[in-house]
Amino acid sequence: MNHNDVLRRVRFALRIDDIAAINIFQLAGYKMDIEYLKANMKKEEEPGYLPCRDSVMAMFLDGLIIKMRGAQTDAPPPQLAKGEYLSNNEILRKLRIALSFRDDDMLEVMKLGNFNMSKGEMSAFFRKPDHRNFKPCGDQVLRYFLLGLARKLRPDVANPTTDNDRPVNSPAVKKSLKKKTKPKRSASSQHKTENPAKPAGRIKVWHKPDGNEDKKRSPTKRR
Template structure:
């Protein structure tokens, strides 16, 4: 999944408007214009589309954690190095922290999206990458998880058109 798509889907799932999005970015010391926000939220084939770098998505997810859970004392946002890549496992982990989800909540969200996984498969996604039971998170699992939280928070399964219009 490209980072723009993750950003769009999370925004839709959590019903975040422009003002809220800008406040989340500002909470991690990343001031952003409305025009730039709209350009990274645009579809790939839309006029004005700008690719959202992994560092921007990482800052957004950190800001979402601050928004939902509060800022830890002395915590500073971590800016990814220029060539660093945010893996699907990292995105899933940050969403889990922001939403304060336990294993059962994660499994329930995946079940709501008709993508059930076992508790063992889920725990493998949160292991360190050098652990022998580590499993990389695929695009489909991340997409379905976001679909599941959309059902949970909005009450309906997202359609592609709805995510684009938001």
């Protein structure tokens, strides 16, 4: 799961359009170009795709925290240093701060994403990496969280998908879900097809002759 997916799904869940996204980047001290933003929103197979860098994803989440919670200082938040990367644990932590979620809120979102976990398992994601109870957040866990977040914050969209970020009940997805399937045959009809009945007629029965049968027969004479 790359940062393009995360950026796209967070924007979908929070209803953030392009103008709002650019303003969020500005809050983090970054001037985002609209064309570059659109390229970061694309999928790998789409033309014009550009991978969203770790620093760009971090600035978006930092700006989101400022937008939702207010700025702590007048200075913009520090950017990632060269060579640093943004882990799934950090993404989950920044989203939790921006949304002011407690443990119960996080577990509720996970449950909405069809993933149940305990408070202990959840708290392990927010430990420091050198802590003995630290647990790395995998792509699948982050995907469940973003799916549950969309279901929690977008009640108008009952079942947002995880693959194409479009609601399942949209016309485009409904059309793709309609598959032409052959009607299932009953067991009797299938049996008839696989074992067609032979036409009625005389049944020839072969039997092993006994030893006296040749003696009973009279020799045939050739004319």
